[in-house]
Amino acid sequence: MATTTTTRRRIRLITSGIPPLVLLAFFIFLCVAGPAIWGAAAGHTDVAHASQGSSAQHWMGTDALGRDILARTLLATSRSLVLAVLSTLIGGCVGVALGLIAGMSRRLGRLIGAVIALLIAFPAMLLAIFFAVIFGIGSVGSVLAVGAAFAPGFARLTQTLTASTATREYVEAAHVLGKGPVRVVFRHILPNIAEPLILYSTIHIGTAILSLAGLSFLGLGVQPPAYDWGRMLSDGLASVYTTPGGAIAPAIAIVLAGLTFNMLGEWISDLIGGRNEAPRTVSAAPAELPADTVGAAELSAGHDRLLEVSHLRVVYGSRDGVSTPVRDVSFTVNAGETVAIVGESGSGKSQATAAVAQLVEAPGSVYAKQLEFLDTELLEAGKNADELLGRSLAMIFQDPGEALNPAVTIGTHLLEPAMIHLHEPKRSARERAIEALRAVAINDPARRYKQHPHELSGGMKQRVCIAIGLMGEPRLLIADEPTTALDVTVQRQILRLISRVGKETHSSILFISHDIAVVSEISDRILVMYAGFIVEEAPTAALLETPAHPYTALLVASSPTMSIDKEAPLPSLDGTMPRADQELAGCYFADRCPRADARCRSERPPLEPVGDTSHRAACWHPLIAGEKLPVRLKEPEEVLS
Numbered sequence: 092m093a094t095t096t097t098t099r100r101r102i103r104l105i106t107s108g109i110p111p112l113v114l115l116a117f118f119i120f121l122c123v124a125g126p127a128i129w130g131a132a133a134g135h136t137d138v139a140h141a142s143q144g145s146s147a148q149h150w151m152g153t154d155a156l157g158r159d160i161l162a163r164t165l166l167a168t169s170r171s172l173v174l175a176v177l178s179t180l181i182g183g184c185v186g187v188a189l190g191l192i193a194g195m196s197r198r199l200g201r202l203i204g205a206v207i208a209l210l211i212a213f214p215a216m217l218l219a220i221f222f223a224v225i226f227g228i229g230s231v232g233s234v235l236a237v238g239a240a241f242a243p244g245f246a247r248l249t250q251t252l253t254a255s256t257a258t259r260e261y262v263e264a265a266h267v268l269g270k271g272p273v274r275v276v277f278r279h280i281l282p283n284i285a286e287p288l289i290l291y292s293t294i295h296i297g298t299a300i301l302s303l304a305g306l307s308f309l310g311l312g313v314q315p316p317a318y319d320w321g322r323m324l325s326d327g328l329a330s331v332y333t334t335p336g337g338a339i340a341p342a343i344a345i346v347l348a349g350l351t352f353n354m355l356g357e358w359i360s361d362l363i364g365g366r367n368e369a370p371r372t373v374s375a376a377p378a379e380l381p382a383d384t385v386g387a388a389e390l391s392a393g394h395d396r397l398l399e400v401s402h403l404r405v406v407y408g409s410r411d412g413v414s415t416p417v418r419d420v421s422f423t424v425n426a427g428e429t430v431a432i433v434g435e436s437g438s439g440k441s442q443a444t445a446a447v448a449q450l451v452e453a454p455g456s457v458y459a460k461q462l463e464f465l466d467t468e469l470l471e472a473g474k475n476a477d478e479l480l481g482r483s484l485a486m487i488f489q490d491p492g493e494a495l496n497p498a499v500t501i502g503t504h505l506l507e508p509a510m511i512h513l514h515e516p517k518r519s520a521r522e523r524a525i526e527a528l529r530a531v532a533i534n535d536p537a538r539r540y541k542q543h544p545h546e547l548s549g550g551m552k553q554r555v556c557i558a559i560g561l562m563g564e565p566r567l568l569i570a571d572e573p574t575t576a577l578d579v580t581v582q583r584q585i586l587r588l589i590s591r592v593g594k595e596t597h598s599s600i601l602f603i604s605h606d607i608a609v610v611s612e613i614s615d616r617i618l619v620m621y622a623g624f625i626v627e628e629a630p631t632a633a634l635l636e637t638p639a640h641p642y643t644a645l646l647v648a649s650s651p652t653m654s655i656d657k658e659a660p661l662p663s664l665d666g667t668m669p670r671a672d673q674e675l676a677g678c679y680f681a682d683r684c685p686r687a688d689a690r691c692r693s694e695r696p697p698l699e700p701v702g703d704t705s706h707r708a709a710c711w712h713p714l715i716a717g718e719k720l721p722v723r724l725k726e727p728e729e730v731l732s
């Protein structure tokens with residue numbers, strides 16, 4: 092059934108491509124062979140047979156000098172088409188350059204965006220006439236004028252495409268790798284916006300033919316003795332009653348050429364659309380992970396500080412106010428340790444780690460008393476910080492589909508960290524890349540190396556992202572909800588893989604998740620975040636068995652696990668977390684907390700040890716070990732809803 096649909100689609104694609112391709116071939120033939128075949132007839136004057144109607148010798152008649160109109164029309168093809176292609180190229184290059192600057196740079200973007208919006212408000216033909224007067228009458232002036240009139244359209248399209256591509260995770264990953272803006276544009280942005288731009292250009296050649304003909308018709312374009320279809324149309328209209336062919340022949344040529352490029356554009360669009368449809372793959376049984384080598388090279392030093400974050404704050408300022416997704420976060424990650432950050436959606440987990448990876452973009456600002464990675468103060472290190480992070484930090488994002496650049500092969504993704512940061516020769520980097528794919532349990536790594544991301548399943552893409560991390564010299568692996576976008580059957584494997592890779596490469600792991608049950612499987616220590624604060628921090632077992640903060644206690648109790656009684660109702664966490672733009676004097680959890688009193692609402696509790704020094708909680712009334720929180724249980728229908 093699927094095969095029949097695909098076959099039918101292919102047949103439709105081939106048949107719909109025949110008319111524009113045949114017409115295009117015909118026009119190319121006219122451009123190439125035209126001068127040799129019709130050159131003489133088009134230039135031969137015969138005043139005795141001037142301004143004649145159609146005859147067997149002159150199908151479209153003759154002009155005022157007795158020249159054959161059909162021959163001149165066919166000969167005018169090359170000038171008309173070359174000028175149209177040139178003006179599209181000029182408009183395309185100028186527009187794409189402006190659009191890229193506007194899409195990449197926030198400050199210049201606003202200015203260029205405003206100019207584009209102003210120009211786009213005028214009809215393109217009106218702009219072309221305006222620019223033709225400025226650039227001067229003639230072929231060159233008209234080409235520049237039509238190019239300038241098209242540039243705002245190209246710029247608007249490029250700006251929109253760039254803005255949406257620039258926020259993709261593979262572009263952010265490229266920034267993490269320390270790639271400069273020019274490299275990011277040519278490697279990651281342009282290849283991914285090229286298809287709609289090519290499509291737009293093809294259709295625009297048709298419009299350019301019409302616009303140039305219009306300028307020539309108005310006397311602003313091609314000047315005698317040179318001629319194009321617009322010039323011929325203008326001359327032909329003067330004698331339309333005696334020699335109608337003088338106007339009809341160039342008019343037919345203009346319409347046919349315009350139609351050809353429009354049909355070609357539609358066909359390319361179909362072709363691209365079909366190619367981008369993800370192939371349906373039958374998901375094979377997930378590959379067994381190779382034997383775990385946990386413990387083979389455990390770091391002996393127990394408390395080597397790798398990352399030290401002290402009083403981290405992330406602030407976004409806008410005309411509408413200030414929003415602070417990370418209010419005050421302090422934590423450390425020791426060498427070889429796996430630390431998890433948990434908390435409900437919007438608690439600031441991703442923003443806090445984005446600040447560590449230097450991925451918070453304007454208008455966001457990062458403040459910290461200390462943000463030290465491998466003994467380097469990141470907020471003061473400038474370019475050195477980029478290099479350090481590019482070499483020693485690996486990021487695994489939530490959606491592996493977004494994290495990989497669809498335009499480049501898996502191999503290229505893997506080679507970049509090794510070649511850019513370790514300056515490794517391509518040959519040895521390639522060998523290591525195939526080894527890295529094998530290490531993350533990807534079958535047939537040599538074949539996968541040559542494939543593009545769309546040829547891989549979601550789980551495989553995430554394995555590739557992990558393998559990319561292995562290509563540098565990672566000391567810290569930040570995994571931001573790496574299993575959320577994956578099929579449940581693959582989640583556990585990816586989790587185990589990340590844990591194993593961390594141990595084998597002696598890297599520490601900072602693992603972000605909203606699911607405490609997930610992180611408890613791999614983490615040594617858990618940090619609980621709420622409304623931009625760390626509200627509790629403890630070794631995993633202590634946090635799960637004796638949570639001190641009421642929020643943690645509710646998170647633990649409401650986390651459905653395989654071991655709990657499925658018939659028993661889950662505790663309910665009513666209310667919502669304060670927004671990032673809300674400022675409160677006291678504890679941000681107070682409104683949802685069954686233990687809150689007046690002090691909780693007026694005075695913010697500091698993160699302080701509760702019992703053991705490794706266990707800290709920010710609460711005025713922490714739960715004493717073993718104490719149960721009085722909680723409202725969810726009704727069965729609430730659990731289902």
Ligand SMILES: Nc1ncnc2c1ncn2[C@@H]1O[C@H](COP(=O)(O)OP(=O)(O)OP(=O)(O)O)[C@@H](O)[C@H]1O
Pocket residue numbers: 407414416434435436437438439440441442443455605671
């Ligand atoms: N570019 C931005 N501008 C302004 N505020 C932002 C921006 N990005 C994020 N925020 C704010 O930061 C808050 C925290 O976002 P963050 O992505 O860190 O949460 P999270 O805990 O990781 O949640 P999730 O699990 O849903 O990803 C958001 O609720 C949002 O209000």
